[in-house]
Amino acid sequence: MLKKKITLKHIARELEVSISTVSKALKNSEEISRETKEKIQAFAKLYNYKPNNIAISLKNKRTKNIGVVIPDIVHHFFTTVMRGIEKYANTKGYNVIVCLSDESFDKEVINMEMLANGSIDGFIMSLSAETEKKADYNHLREVTGQGIPLVLFDRVTNEVDCDKVVIDDQLAGYLATKKLIDEGRKKIALLTTEDYFSVSRNRNEGYRKALLDNGLEVDKNYVLQLPYMDIDEKAVSNFFDQVKPDAVLSVNEIFGIHAMRVLQNRGNKIPQDISIIGFTDGLLAKYANPSLTSIAQHGQQMGEIAAEMLIQKIESEKEDETYQTKILEPTLIERDSTIN
Amino acid sequence: MLKKKITLKHIARELEVSISTVSKALKNSEEISRETKEKIQAFAKLYNYKPNNIAISLKNKRTKNIGVVIPDIVHHFFTTVMRGIEKYANTKGYNVIVCLSDESFDKEVINMEMLANGSIDGFIMSLSAETEKKADYNHLREVTGQGIPLVLFDRVTNEVDCDKVVIDDQLAGYLATKKLIDEGRKKIALLTTEDYFSVSRNRNEGYRKALLDNGLEVDKNYVLQLPYMDIDEKAVSNFFDQVKPDAVLSVNEIFGIHAMRVLQNRGNKIPQDISIIGFTDGLLAKYANPSLTSIAQHGQQMGEIAAEMLIQKIESEKEDETYQTKILEPTLIERDSTIN
DNA sequence: ACAACATGCGAAAACGATTTCGTGTTAATA
DNA sequence: TATTAACACGAAATCGTTTTCGCATGTTGT
Numbered sequence: 001m002l003k004k005k006i007t008l009k010h011i012a013r014e015l016e017v018s019i020s021t022v023s024k025a026l027k028n029s030e031e032i033s034r035e036t037k038e039k040i041q042a043f044a045k046l047y048n049y050k051p052n053n054i055a056i057s058l059k060n061k062r063t064k065n066i067g068v069v070i071p072d073i074v075h076h077f078f079t080t081v082m083r084g085i086e087k088y089a090n091t092k093g094y095n096v097i098v099c100l101s102d103e104s105f106d107k108e109v110i111n112m113e114m115l116a117n118g119s120i121d122g123f124i125m126s127l128s129a130e131t132e133k134k135a136d137y138n139h140l141r142e143v144t145g146q147g148i149p150l151v152l153f154d155r156v157t158n159e160v161d162c163d164k165v166v167i168d169d170q171l172a173g174y175l176a177t178k179k180l181i182d183e184g185r186k187k188i189a190l191l192t193t194e195d196y197f198s199v200s201r202n203r204n205e206g207y208r209k210a211l212l213d214n215g216l217e218v219d220k221n222y223v224l225q226l227p228y229m230d231i232d233e234k235a236v237s238n239f240f241d242q243v244k245p246d247a248v249l250s251v252n253e254i255f256g257i258h259a260m261r262v263l264q265n266r267g268n269k270i271p272q273d274i275s276i277i278g279f280t281d282g283l284l285a286k287y288a289n290p291s292l293t294s295i296a297q298h299g300q301q302m303g304e305i306a307a308e309m310l311i312q313k314i315e316s317e318k319e320d321e322t323y324q325t326k327i328l329e330p331t332l333i334e335r336d337s338t339i340n
Numbered sequence: 341m342l343k344k345k346i347t348l349k350h351i352a353r354e355l356e357v358s359i360s361t362v363s364k365a366l367k368n369s370e371e372i373s374r375e376t377k378e379k380i381q382a383f384a385k386l387y388n389y390k391p392n393n394i395a396i397s398l399k400n401k402r403t404k405n406i407g408v409v410i411p412d413i414v415h416h417f418f419t420t421v422m423r424g425i426e427k428y429a430n431t432k433g434y435n436v437i438v439c440l441s442d443e444s445f446d447k448e449v450i451n452m453e454m455l456a457n458g459s460i461d462g463f464i465m466s467l468s469a470e471t472e473k474k475a476d477y478n479h480l481r482e483v484t485g486q487g488i489p490l491v492l493f494d495r496v497t498n499e500v501d502c503d504k505v506v507i508d509d510q511l512a513g514y515l516a517t518k519k520l521i522d523e524g525r526k527k528i529a530l531l532t533t534e535d536y537f538s539v540s541r542n543r544n545e546g547y548r549k550a551l552l553d554n555g556l557e558v559d560k561n562y563v564l565q566l567p568y569m570d571i572d573e574k575a576v577s578n579f580f581d582q583v584k585p586d587a588v589l590s591v592n593e594i595f596g597i598h599a600m601r602v603l604q605n606r607g608n609k610i611p612q613d614i615s616i617i618g619f620t621d622g623l624l625a626k627y628a629n630p631s632l633t634s635i636a637q638h639g640q641q642m643g644e645i646a647a648e649m650l651i652q653k654i655e656s657e658k659e660d661e662t663y664q665t666k667i668l669e670p671t672l673i674e675r676d677s678t679i680n
Numbered sequence: 681a682c683a684a685c686a687t688g689c690g691a692a693a694a695c696g697a698t699t700t701c702g703t704g705t706t707a708a709t710a
Numbered sequence: 711t712a713t714t715a716a717c718a719c720g721a722a723a724t725c726g727t728t729t730t731c732g733c734a735t736g737t738t739g740t
Contacts, residue, residue: 398724
């Protein structure tokens with residue numbers, strides 16, 4: 001019952017013509033006579049001939065694949081970006097190869113090297129935590145140096161020349177903080193990650209700026225740095241033993257949810273006593289109780305734009321040595337953890 | 341500054357040897373003299389030679405890519421499966437191409453046809469809603485008929501001969517229901533999807549069975565069918581106007597969370613008045629308030645097993661016409677929406 | 681009737697690698 | 711000295727396409 005794939009050679013042999021003739025006939029070339037074309041096309045349809053992608057890739061030096069390297073996939077923001085990438089890529093006939101760096105520098109390097117040997121036409125990626133920490137970007141330069149287009153999103157670096165898509169994280173931090181200030185909050189705590197994340201740094205900066213612009217002082221005691229991905233309930237608890245903010249800004253969703261839980265357990269009413277704003281507008285924020293006011297990062301749109309920039313670079317013949325950075329506007333989604 | 345990829349031909353020309361010699365030298369063939377090998381290897385290292393994956397794929401008729409076709413990626417369960425697949429695949433040197441069917445039959449078909457033309461060595465997939473509804477599996481048979489290995493997970497069908505990985509959904513439904521019964525609950529409501537989802541059917545069946553086994557009657561009025569992906573707050577609300585259960589079993593996470601919200605808003609205490617159990621142990625369940633007792637589906641493990649089964653089929657030389665279905669044991673994660 | 685041209689098709693190179701087989705040189709053996 | 715074996719390497723086929731070029735035919739024009 002095994003119907004193995006048929007090739008041009010098979011058709012040629014069967015119909016007693018040359019491979020070239022078959023190839024041309026299937027492309028409806030003017031060079032081939034009407035009847036020969038009809039005969040060949042009928043035969044091809046009958047046996048469900050489909051050209052072999054690999055052979056075409058080798059010939060064209062184009063795979064129609066794009067490589068996506070992200071730190072994690074079980075993460076709402078990255079999955080929305082993935083969806084955006086896949087969606088756009090699909091409309092352009094590209095397939096998406098995903099590799100997970102798992103926040104590891106080495107895996108990131110290995111995955112990129114693997115894919116760079118002809119498997120893909122371009123990369124879309126977001127830096128792993130370790131890479132941001134080490135600030136070692138030679139593997140990216142390696143790839144761009146070979147003429148492979150690269151688009152960075154979200155976790156980017158300006159030490160590599162390539163296209164980028166980000167949201168304006170500083171503005172986002174600013175907006176969120178401003179919202180809290182406008183509510184009348186005076187003592188706004190910041191829950192953030194360690195410093196080497198570019199996005200956190202920018203969000204923190206927006207927070208600082210908003211405070212200063214509005215005559216509030218920046219008190220280091222009101223800033224809690226937590227290790228990424230390692231939500232330490234105790235640290236959060238200790239923090240709220242020591243400071244009594246009337247609002248909390250969290251640079252991600254999960255810290256915000258945690259803070260809310262801790263504060264609620266201590267008898268604080270959200271948002272009456274304390275307002276909370278988080279980042280990454282995911283399911284948690286939407287379904288928390290109360291629902292969490294958040295900064296939306298527009299992941300899907302970011303993915304679509306990244307894919308669009310990449311595919312355009314891939315398909316533009318000329319070696320375009322100019323790179324652009326698209327900056328998306330963050331949006332504040334007001335819910336029930338702040339006062340309207 | 342463009343360092344284009346170097347090929348065997350380049351090395352051969354440069355060192356004035358034949359391509360065959362270069363190829364053999366780089367594989368450390370005994371056939372080539374020590375000094376020639378050293379010269380070639382040194383040169384290759386210097387210019388960072390890496391073989392072209394596409395060329396090797398064409399030659400070997402092996403791409404070392406596996407195609408994953410899933411309905412959605414912004415969905416906790418599927419992302420955990422993806423992670424499992426990627427993890428295992430990576431250890432075996434395979435890359436993962438993801439395609440999203442978006443719950444659409446047509447997209448599923450198109451994506452599979454695309455990939456089946458040489459781009460991948462095998463498929464891992466979960467059926468789209470539309471495919472389950474239409475019960476049309478010819479595209480799957482098409483693929484298996486060409487000798488391409490296929491592993492179905494979670495949303496499977498027994499109308500296609502291939503390997504499968506599922507959790508025992510009926511047992512899961514049974515376990516969850518039993519837990520509620522053991523708590524002393526008598527009127528257990530079931531929130532489920534439309535009938536064509538194989539997983540929902542099985543879970544419902546487990547629910548029925550548990551009730552009957554324990555001398556409780558199955559009352560259709562206590563079963564609410566909601567359209568998938570379209571959480572109709574009003575329907576849920578109406579439902580609880582009409583029946584007053586003392587426990588709720590939901591076949592997914594989101595319906596469970598919704599039910600909890602609706603019930604809480606009506607002044608019901610969870611779990612004192614009403615216990616709730618959901619499926620798909622995701623973030624929502626973990627961070628809900630109270631946290632939601634759930635059936636864990638072990639997505640990552642499912643992905644790893646699927647990948648393992650697939651790669652084994654791919655790499656086993658002999659055409660193995662026997663297929664197996666691995667059934668994972670569901671686990672009840674007890675949290676605060678039920679009574680311990 | 682002969683050049684000029686159009687028509688329809690095939691041979692062969694190319695993409696980048698692997699692998700089988702053959703061959704020329706040297707060294708060892710009878 | 712003649713035969714053989716070991717050694718080191720190259721030619722060529724192959725994977726499945728695409729594409730350029732060349733070559734027979736047959737047709738047209740003068």
